[in-house]
Amino acid sequence: MLLKNALFLVAGCILAQAHINSLDELGGLGRKMPVTFAVFLFAGMSLAGIPPLNGFGSKLMIYEAAFEGGHYMLGLSALMSSLFTLAAILKFAHTAFMGQLSERASKMTEAPMVMLAPMLLLVGASIAVGLFPGLLLVPIAHLQTGLGLEPVQASWLGGLPGVSSYNPLVMTVALVATGLIGWLYYRLSGSRHVTSYIHTGGGVMIPNARMHLPASALYETPERLIRLALRDKPQVQDPQTESHAHDH
Amino acid sequence: MTTDTLRTLLTVLVFPGGLFAMALGLALKGVERRAIARLQRRVGPPLIQPFYDLIKLMRKRTLIPDTANAFVFLAVPVAGLASMAVAASMIPIPGFYEPSTGLGNLIVLFYLISIPAVSLMLAGSASGSPYGAIGFSREMAIVLAYEGPILLSLVAVALHAGAVTGQPILLSLTEIVRYQQEHGAFLFDPWMWPALLTYLCFIPANLGIAPFDIPEAESEVLEGPLVEYSGPPLGLMKLMSVTKSVVVLGLGIALFFPNGPAGLAGLFIFLAKCLVLVLAVSVLKAAVGRMRIDQAVLFYLKWPELLGFAGLALVIARF
Numbered sequence: 001m002l003l004k005n006a007l008f009l010v011a012g013c014i015l016a017q018a019h020i021n022s023l024d025e026l027g028g029l030g031r032k033m034p035v036t037f038a039v040f041l042f043a044g045m046s047l048a049g050i051p052p053l054n055g056f057g058s059k060l061m062i063y064e065a066a067f068e069g070g071h072y073m074l075g076l077s078a079l080m081s082s083l084f085t086l087a088a089i090l091k092f093a094h095t096a097f098m099g100q101l102s103e104r105a106s107k108m109t110e111a112p113m114v115m116l117a118p119m120l121l122l123v124g125a126s127i128a129v130g131l132f133p134g135l136l137l138v139p140i141a142h143l144q145t146g147l148g149l150e151p152v153q154a155s156w157l158g159g160l161p162g163v164s165s166y167n168p169l170v171m172t173v174a175l176v177a178t179g180l181i182g183w184l185y186y187r188l189s190g191s192r193h194v195t196s197y198i199h200t201g202g203g204v205m206i207p208n209a210r211m212h213l214p215a216s217a218l219y220e221t222p223e224r225l226i227r228l229a230l231r232d233k234p235q236v237q238d239p240q241t242e243s244h245a246h247d248h
Numbered sequence: 249m250t251t252d253t254l255r256t257l258l259t260v261l262v263f264p265g266g267l268f269a270m271a272l273g274l275a276l277k278g279v280e281r282r283a284i285a286r287l288q289r290r291v292g293p294p295l296i297q298p299f300y301d302l303i304k305l306m307r308k309r310t311l312i313p314d315t316a317n318a319f320v321f322l323a324v325p326v327a328g329l330a331s332m333a334v335a336a337s338m339i340p341i342p343g344f345y346e347p348s349t350g351l352g353n354l355i356v357l358f359y360l361i362s363i364p365a366v367s368l369m370l371a372g373s374a375s376g377s378p379y380g381a382i383g384f385s386r387e388m389a390i391v392l393a394y395e396g397p398i399l400l401s402l403v404a405v406a407l408h409a410g411a412v413t414g415q416p417i418l419l420s421l422t423e424i425v426r427y428q429q430e431h432g433a434f435l436f437d438p439w440m441w442p443a444l445l446t447y448l449c450f451i452p453a454n455l456g457i458a459p460f461d462i463p464e465a466e467s468e469v470l471e472g473p474l475v476e477y478s479g480p481p482l483g484l485m486k487l488m489s490v491t492k493s494v495v496v497l498g499l500g501i502a503l504f505f506p507n508g509p510a511g512l513a514g515l516f517i518f519l520a521k522c523l524v525l526v527l528a529v530s531v532l533k534a535a536v537g538r539m540r541i542d543q544a545v546l547f548y549l550k551w552p553e554l555l556g557f558a559g560l561a562l563v564i565a566r567f
Contacts, residue, residue: 028376030317041320050366051331051352051359063355067417072407072560076399079355083395086366087388094373094381100315166352170253171334174260174351178333181266182326182484189306189480196311198377199475213381221389221542225549 002126003055006043009119010036013111014096018104023092023215028101033110037097039119044089046126049082052171054130057160087219095215131169133160256337256348264345265337272519273490274298276497276526283530298490305483313476315376321476324374325484328367332491335360339498340425342506343514353419354406357499358399361454364492365391368463371485372473383472386541387463393548394453400556401446404563405503408440411567421499425506435505439566442559444504449552451500455493457529459539497525 013036020026030037046053059082066075110116129135137154144151160166260266278295285292294300312318338347338357369387372380409418409427418424434440453460463472477485501521508517539547 028315030320030374034319037317045366048366049359050363051356056359060352060355064419067403067406067419070416072403072564076403079358079399080396083362083392087392090366090369090373090384090388093370094384098317098320098373099376099381165349166356167350170256170350171352171356173253174256174334174337175327175330177257178260178266179326179330181261181270181333182329185306185484185487186322186326186480189483191306191308191310191480193310193312195314196476198313198315198375199379199470201470213378213385218381218385219388220385221545222392224542225545 002122002129003043003047006039006119006122006126007047009115009122010040010043013115013119016115017108017111020104023095025104026096026102027099028097028106029108030097031101032106032108033097035116036111036119039116039123040097041093042123043126044093046130048086048089052130052168052175054126054168057130057133057166057168060166061160091215091218094213094218099213131172133168252348252350256350259337259345259348260334260351264339264341265335266333269333269336269491269494270487272522273487273492273494274302276493276522277490279523280526280530280533283527284534287531287534298486302483302487305478305486306480308479310479310481311476313376316476317374317376320370320374322481324367324370325477325481325488328364328488329484329491331360331363331367332488332495335495336491336498338421339495339502340422340506341498341515341518342425342429342502342508343510344512344518345515346422354402354421354424355419357421358402361492361495361499362391362395364488365454367488368473368485371477372463372475375473375476377476379469379471379475380473382469383463383475386469386472389541389545390453390460390462390548393545394450394552397446397548397552397556398450398454400553400560401443401450402503404443404446404556404559405434405440407560408434408443408563408566411563421502425502428506433505433507434503439562440504440559442555442562444559446552446556446559447500447503449548449555451496451525451529452532453544453548454496455529456489458533459536460544461538462541462544465538493526494522497522500525 013033014020014026014029017033018025042053046055049056049059059078063075063078066072066078134155137152141151141154160168262268275295275298277298278293281297282292282295310322312321334351335357338351338360340346365387369384372382372384372387374380403417405424406417406419409424410416412431413423413427418427428434435444452458456464463469464474465472469475474482474485498518501518505521508514
């Protein structure tokens with residue numbers, strides 16, 4: 001709930017800055033709207049179930065419940081579906097926020113503070129609940145005992161209830177600690193950062209729009225296979241007619 | 249609580265995650281390079297060449313493309329490496345090391361193993377290079393193709409281990425290993441062979457080994473997501489991929505053939521098994537060329553998927 005809302009607000013921020021109706025009109029927004037991009041990446045990765053973020057904990061409990069209850073196929077489909085979420089999130093991230101600036105995107109600026117604040121609030125809440133699931137679970141357990149139900153296992157610093165002993169706090173601490181190894185490697189190297197042009201294989205003066213891979217060009221192979229499975233007419237032209245089209 | 253946390257930190261930072269896993273990965277990479285060189289009748293680099301490479305990359309400048317998203321570009325190698333260091337600490341070394349419980353079970357490990365692929369995709373996307381974007385698109389295609397089979401394989405093992413220990417499903421890797429040590433490895437159980445074959449099929453695609461090194465194809469897309477990387481970030485990317493090989497091979501050993509003596513000998517047996525697997529991988533790498541992305545995706549959706557379903561069906565039918 002926290003994450004989906006944050007994503008809606010991100011979409012709202014982009015729409016408020018430029019009235020577009022196709023993802024392909026965007027590109028490179030990450031450098032123009034860094035805060036919006038950070039919120040999108042956090043909420044998106046969390047939604048795709050990247051540990052230790054908030055979305056992963058809830059997914060884990062659903063999978064375990066499905067497998068424990070003997071619904072293997074449901075559990076497997078749920079596990080696979082989070083992969084498709086990831087694909088969608090990354091596609092959006094690439095087309096809107098990464099790569100070359102499009103004509104529309106180059107005129108855009110960061111959203112005003114009144115639009116950023118609610119998103120940051122939601123992200124903050126998501127981080128808090130993600131790190132300390134007890135924040136919600138302990139009051140729920142109290143309510144359950146009050147109503148005479150069997151309460152869920154919960155403590156302020158504890159992990160998630162269920163068969164696994166996954167504790168998001170421990171996982172976060174572990175990931176941050178090992179992240180320090182990489183950070184230390186950067187620090188020790190003292191490497192100088194130099195801005196460079198991207199490698200184009202010798203091509204010069206290629207307009208930005210031609211260098212940005214649009215949303216429709218990503219994931220061609222899976223898309224073609226799905227169309228094949230559905231016996232749909234392939235949307236992707238075969239290479240020969242396509243190269244002809246480019247020649248003219 | 250505090251001693252537990254300290255122990256967990258030590259396991260993720262030093263042994264068997266963190267530094268140990270990275271050093272082991274680099275050493276195995278050295279073995280792999282030497283083995284491939286010998287198969288191609290070359291002399292090959294010294295065994296510690298990957299360590300030299302890491303130090304060399306550390307002393308280079310960091311080139312950041314003007315179209316790149318600099319923060320994401322520099323942060324994803326760190327995140328990928330961190331996830332692999334933690335994942336390595338979650339793999340039990342039979343008879344020698346049991347992972348701490350706070351980090352979670354097989355499902356958590358499965359998700360951690362998918363983080364380096366996410367890092368690679370974000371890296372290619374963030375670099376702003378069209379080659380990187382193509383690499384990202386290919387990586388996603390192949391991830392979508394191999395993730396189904398590996399899930400089927402993991403679930404088959406967990407269900408089997410659960411059935412024989414009288415639970416619906418056994419997701420704790422430590423207990424799967426313990427069961428096999430007492431009752432014999434799944435490797436010698438013909439009912440588990442489809443699941444084992446599925447796992448073996450998953451290894452080359454996940455580690456980016458020929459014939460499935462399509463996202464990072466040097467000759468077509470100039471190493472795809474890595475095309476704009478240089479210096480320390482490239483070093484971290486390489487470190488991430490070698491650590492991932494330790495995690496993936498170690499998980500395979502834990503799932504199907506964890507048996508070994510207790511104590512320090514258990515560690516050496518584990519290392520020997522890793523070595524055998526790496527040599528097998530080198531032979532594969534030297535023997536075959538690269539597939540096209542649609543061939544590889546179709547291959548994974550056909551055979552390993554079928555094997556995975558067969559493995560799962562066998563396990564369910566047996567009990």
